[in-house]
Amino acid sequence: MSSETPTVGVLALQGDVREHLAALTSGGARAVPVRRERELDDVDGLVLPGGESTTIDRLLRTFELREPLRERIAQGLPVYGSCAGMILLADRVLDGAPDQRTLGGLDITVRRNAFGRQVVSWEEDLPVEGVTGDGARVRAVFIRAPWVEEAGEDVRVLARVGSGPAAGRIVAVRSGDLLATSFHPEITGDDRVHRYFVELVRQRLRGREHEERRV
C-alpha cells in the first residue's frame, strides 16, 4: 500500500485486460488482475476495461462481484472506466440491453454504441483536461463507443469530440475519484491517461494517510 506505487486492479472478467495492466505498470502502478472479491480488498484503485458492458454486467453477477464493487465505489474507491467501463460507471444508460444494469456512481447518462457499430467507429487527436498540457493531444480511438449525453453538475467534462458528426459530444469526464473515457488509451501505447489515474489514486492514498495521522 505504498502511496508512491499504488496497487491498481483491472477487472479481469472480459475485455482488454492485458493492455490496461501494461499501461498501468508503465504509468507507475503495481497492476493486478481482479476476478474475486478478496482481490478487490487489496487494491487502491480499479480499472474497468473496455469490452462488452452487457457481458461484464452478467459476469459481475455470476462472480458475485457486483455488490462488493458497488460498496467499494460508494466508499470512495478510485475507478477509471474506459468505453464499456464508462457504461458500467454511469448512473443511466440509453440504448442498453433490456435487462442491462450498471454499477453506477457517476452522475452521467451515456448512450451506448453512440458512434456506430463499426470496429473502429471514430479516431481523433483530442486535448484532455488535466492529462495533456500545452496544445498536446491524446490519440482517441473509439470502438463501438458510448458518449456522455448528459452530465450532472458535479461532473467535470475533460474532453469533447472536436470534429465530424459527433463534434461537441462529451467523451471524458471526472467526478471526485471516478474517471471515465469513451475511448481506449490503452491500445495506443500512450500511458498519459493511466498516469493521470495513478496520480489520482496516489493523492487519494496520501489524503487517507493524512487523515489517519490526524486521528
Ligand code: GLN
Ligand atoms: N459497445 C460496447 C458496450 O456496449 C462497448 C465497446 C467497447 O468497450 N469497446 O459495452
